[in-house]
Amino acid sequence: MNLRELYQEVIIDHSRHPRNFHENAAANHHAEGFNRLCGDKLTLFLKIENDIIQDASFIGAGCAISTASASLMTEFLKGKTEAQAKEMFENFHQMLTLENPPASINDQLGKLTVLTGVREFPSRVKCATLAWHTLQAALTNKVQPVSTEEDLIEP
């Protein structure tokens, strides 16, 4: 277990000083993420015009991993199309959950690779993915809060 891989300086920095950490009255897409077992909670605000995410911000409270992940995500999202955002969700998810993610994935993820270390901490993957699942919900304006605490009974 490499703790420094998990808690890289970028992650500590983003958890201490989250970027785009505010509400946005002008947002036209919102969603809430809430992991009720651990208590991590966030609300995501997107302003999308002509298929471009003009602005992304969030508020909430959670652990370093979930806060840093949300902060890094909002940084990434600005200026992207919805399709690009969805593609990155897939990449991010694959990075954390696939046994052998394709090598090319790191190039696509760019700065978001700082969260790769979470792979080694299975109980914390849900912290890193909460913001991204909230993003998916925001794109469709889903009213119910989303959670990444899954039912542990495999189908």
Place this chain on the structure above:
Amino acid sequence: MNTFDAKQVRLDFPILQQNVHGKRLVYLDNAATSQKPQAVINRLNDYYSHDNANVHRAVHALSERSTHAYEQARIDIQKFINAKDAHEIIFVRGTTEAINLVAQSYGRPQFKAGDEIIISHMEHHSNIVPWQMLCEQTGAILRVIPVNDAGEVILEEYERLLNPRTKLVAIVHMSNALGTINPIEQMIKQAHALNVPVLIDGAQATAHLTVDVQKLDCDFYAFSSHKLFGPTGIGVLYGKAKLLAAMTPYQGGGDMISRVSFAKTEYREIPHKFEAGTPHIAGVIGLGAAINYIKQLDLPAVHAYEQQLLNYATEQLLTISKLRLIGTAKNKAAILAFILEDIHAHDVATILDSEGIAVRAGHHCTMPLMERFNVPATVRASLAFYNSREDVDALIAGLHKVREIFK
């Protein structure tokens, strides 16, 4: 003279003799579940290897042996909590089921709209939700004793809440989230002055305190085996014989009847009418073995040792910067709940885990209490008698590591 040697006792617990992530395991999650001594593991193995048979049913040798062991455990448990009679010991799945049994068998048939049930703000969800369900079913009202900043029930408020509409008081003996030991003997007396029965949630207390249900004079006492060094899936409801005898069964099935016809069924006497179906026989026998293991320790010395260890750990924790203890009651045991003001509990727990230290981070099934203290989650280190100063020192070193990583 302390005749208790924690280092020696630790050797009785095989699971503790391992490394986790390359570090000596420091198990500080005893309030969630305790580890099992070799004596309990052996007893389960023996039972399944030699004696396994259903109880109370057959005349063959194995069934006689298993029935005898099962009923002997009931007697061992009766003596352990000093119940007057072994018939007052009912086997259930755990504390949660014990409380649900009282809610449904004692409360539901007789509580009416406007009746009141008193609990405290520090209850575990298992001593909140069954009463809320009962309130929904009967129209009864839940009243909550507030707690002060130290995490102690405010007795003046309790006194104010008790009134002629009060039908039951249900209160935790020792808080799982704070460690607070409630003054239940006094609270029971106050309730009895109004003829109100009292249920005690003893899930945490039985592993750390001497419990004497006759001295307490409580009407119901619920506890779980797995927090008392026994197997999971088994627990005990103690109830005064007179109350239990007047209650209707919680579940119907085999073993709880004296006579069944399609016209009418007669129930057996207590405790059997509350033990429908094949019980968790191995669990009961394992719990008996756990109690016999505990009883051969010098219990007053064990309790004194745990208190010293708690004091040591408290002093040491307070040397960590920006650490806030949640639960500073004058009378408390075994639980150290805290937050680091600038670091989330889950990050603390992950870093401690990498050092081989098992703690719990979260709301500890006490969401209303977490709100009371305005924290989303706490880190909880909970002690057992096999923990030592070495374990506490490892925890403190681990917290320094947390500070270093989050520098």
